[in-house]
Amino acid sequence: MANLSDVAKKAGVSVATVSRFLNGSLSLPEARAQQIRDAVAELRYVPNPHARRLSRGRSDAVGLVVPDIAGPFFSHLVAAIEEEADRLDLGLVLHATLNRPAREMRYLDGLRMRHLDGMIFVTNRAADDTLLDAVSSCRNLVLLDEDVPGARVPKVFCDNEAGGRMAGAHLAAMGHRSVLFVGGIEEMISGRRRLRGFEQAMAEGSDGPVRIDRVRGTYTPETGREAGRRFLRMDPRPTAIFASSDEILIGLIEVLRDALVSIPGDVSILGFDDVGPLHLFSPPVTAIRQPVRDLGRSALGMLLETLKDDTGETASTEKLLPVTLVERASVAPPAGNAKRRSTGRT
Known part of the structure; x- marks a missing residue:
């Protein structure tokens, strides 16, 4: 295959002239420009994209690090970012950490060694000092979905607290005063904010004492x-x-159905994410919907903004995207409670 030297020799110009002309950084008189075009055509020269990227100190690819790609939330998130990267003609390198700290460190090391131009990073565990130090030492990194507290990098989350308030207000309005909240450990911002909003709305929307029991745990x-x-x-x-x-x-729901617990006859159920096919459940499940596709697109857009700054200095901004309540059939007034309310459905 022909290379730049072959084209330069054929056109009677220097290699640097050919290189700068082909990458658009040099304007030439039309006659000289046509000589180069003719040489490229005759020799069937195809530019080497890897060489061009190396010469510019760029890979034209960004990384996406997620805990896994098996669950519905992360699979949809990956798909949204991949589609947006493809639209922008940008390479995307996907890594799944299996939520293991050592794998997270490995991929962050790759960013620090400039194997990629930038990275969108998603963790699904409580951050520690090691993760904070690693994230803080990276340039051109955006945190998505879950926080690493103390990291001064751009961040994109859904409005978890507003989602908790929507859930609490809905259950309180339906007459529920004793509720079990499941998931989210204190060290993770998503669970902490969802619980805070939920507790506030239940207290504000109830006309009597409220009891909220809790099962702490990961999103599994x-x-x-x-x-x-x-x-x-x-x-x-x-x-x-x-x-x-x-x-x-x-x-x-697996456990409740095995125990023949009726939903919503025996207990009402309300979820968060609404990425899986909850409308196909029996009964369809009411849920707080995260804007998963918008989260992915926003994170990639924010990352590309950081890449425009050659210094790599980025503000510690936090962008919150709105959530919505999608009402279905899994929530009803408690048994024996005739309280009803008229509501529109999303």
Whole structure:
């Protein structure tokens, strides 16, 4: 295959002239420009994109680090970012950490060594000092979905607290006063904010005492199963359960159905994420919907803004995207409570 030297020799110009002309950084008289075009055509020269990227100190690719790609939330998030990167003609390198700290460190090291131009980073665990130091030492990095507290980098989250308030207000309006909240450990910003908003709205929307029990855990089906087993042991049982992720919801419903618990006859269920096909469940599940596709697009857009700054200095900004309540059939007034309300459905 012909190279730049062959084209330069054929056109009677220097290699640097050919290189700068082809990458658009040099204007030439039309006659000289046509000589180069003719040489390129005759020799069937194809530019080497890797060489061009190396010469510019860029890879034209960004990384996306997620805990896994098996669950509905992360698979949809990856798809949204991949589609946006493709639209922008940008390479995307995907890494799944399996939520293991050592794998997170490995991929952050790759960014520090400039294997990629930038990175969108998603963790699904409580951050520690090691992760904070690693994230803080990276240039051109955006945190998505979950925080690493103290990291001065751009961040994109859904409005978790507003989502918790929507859930609490909805259950309180339907007459629920005893509720089980499932998921989210204190060290993770998503769970902490969802619980805070939920507690506030339940207290504000209720005309009497409110009881909120809690099962702490990660956003996994096993946390949902543990919550289901705990619910079955409770006496009296809560009249509603707020499962703070699709994954938790799946595990929870497995246990309740095996125990022949009726939804919403015996207990109302409300979820968070609404990425999985909750409308196909029996009954369809009411949920707080995260704007997953918008989260992905916003994170990539924010990352590209940081890449425009050659210094790599980026503001520690936090962007919150709105969530919505999608009402279906899994929430009803508690058994024996005739309280009803008229509402529109999303």
